[in-house]
Amino acid sequence: MKNIFFFSDVHLGLQDKQHEKEKEKRVLSFLSHVEEHGEQLFIVGDLFDYWFEYAYVIPRGYHHIISKLGMLVEKGITVRYIAGNHDFWLRDFFPNELGIPVYKDPFGIELRGKKFFFHHGDGLALNDTGYRILKKILRSRINIFLYSQLHPNWTAPLAHGSSHKSREYTGGKDFGETDGMLLFAKEKIITEKYDYVIMGHRHKPMEQKIENGVYFNLGDWISYNTYAEFDGTTVELKTWK
Numbered sequence: 512m513k514n515i516f517f518f519s520d521v522h523l524g525l526q527d528k529q530h531e532k533e534k535e536k537r538v539l540s541f542l543s544h545v546e547e548h549g550e551q552l553f554i555v556g557d558l559f560d561y562w563f564e565y566a567y568v569i570p571r572g573y574h575h576i577i578s579k580l581g582m583l584v585e586k587g588i589t590v591r592y593i594a595g596n597h598d599f600w601l602r603d604f605f606p607n608e609l610g611i612p613v614y615k616d617p618f619g620i621e622l623r624g625k626k627f628f629f630h631h632g633d634g635l636a637l638n639d640t641g642y643r644i645l646k647k648i649l650r651s652r653i654n655i656f657l658y659s660q661l662h663p664n665w666t667a668p669l670a671h672g673s674s675h676k677s678r679e680y681t682g683g684k685d686f687g688e689t690d691g692m693l694l695f696a697k698e699k700i701i702t703e704k705y706d707y708v709i710m711g712h713r714h715k716p717m718e719q720k721i722e723n724g725v726y727f728n729l730g731d732w733i734s735y736n737t738y739a740e741f742d743g744t745t746v747e748l749k750t751w752k
C-alpha cells in the first residue's frame with residue numbers, strides 16, 4: 512500500500528535565483544518520490560513566499576512545480592493544499608485547473624482510521640495579538656478586492672519585501688514554554704482525541720508525543736528539507752536527501 516506525505520513552508524520565490532533553482536530541484540525530486548510511493552499529499556501552507564491570484568492571472572516563476580503537482584493528480588494521487596499566511600490569497604486556480612482543493616481553515620480528517628488535524632500554524636503564538644489583527648485585515652474581502660485592482664507590477668515587488676519581514680518576524684518568535692502551537696496541539700489531542708496534529712509555519716521540525724497522540728511540525732525547505740510520511744501505522748518525520 513502507498514503512503515501519505517506531508518510538507519510545508521517551501522516559500523518558493525523567497526531566496527536569490529541560485530538558491531531558488533536548487534530548491535526547485537529538491538522539491539521536484541521529492542515530488543517524484545511522492546509520485547512513485549504516495550497515494551496522498553498534503554501541502555501544509557506557505558508553498559509560495561508570495562501568492563496573489565487574480566481572476567485571470569497567476570504569478571509566474573513556479574511553472575515546473577505547479578505542473579508537477581498537476582501531474583501527481585493525473586496519476587491519481589490526492590493532493591490537498593492548506594493555505595498558509597504567505598499564500599492565503601489562493602483562489603480557484605488550484606482547484607479548477609489542477610484538481611487540488613484549497614483549505615483556508617484548519618480542519619480534521621480521518622486517514623486510514625487515524626484522526627489527523629491540520630493547521631498551518633499562524634496566529635497561534637500566545638503573544639501575537641498584532642498578527643491576529645493583521646490577519647483579519649489581510650483576509651477581509653473588501654481589502655482583497657481593493658488590492659486586486661492594483662497592477663501586479665506594483666504589488667508583487669512590494670509583497671516580496673514585506674514577506675521577508677514577516678518570515679523574520681515568525682522566525683524570531685519564542686516557541687518555548689508558551690508555545691501556542693504546542694498548546695493548541697495538546698488541546699486537539701487530549702480533549703478532542705486526535706491522533707496526529709500536523710502544522711508548519713515554525714520553520715523548525717518538531718515531534719512531540721502528547722498522551723496518545725503526536726504533534727508534528729513539518730519544518731521547512733529553506734534550511735531543513737523535512738517532510739512527514741504516514742504508512743498507515745505511524746507518522747515519521749524525515750529529511751529529504
Ligand SMILES: [Mn+2]
Pocket residue numbers: 520556557595596597631633711712713
Ligand atoms: Mn507560515
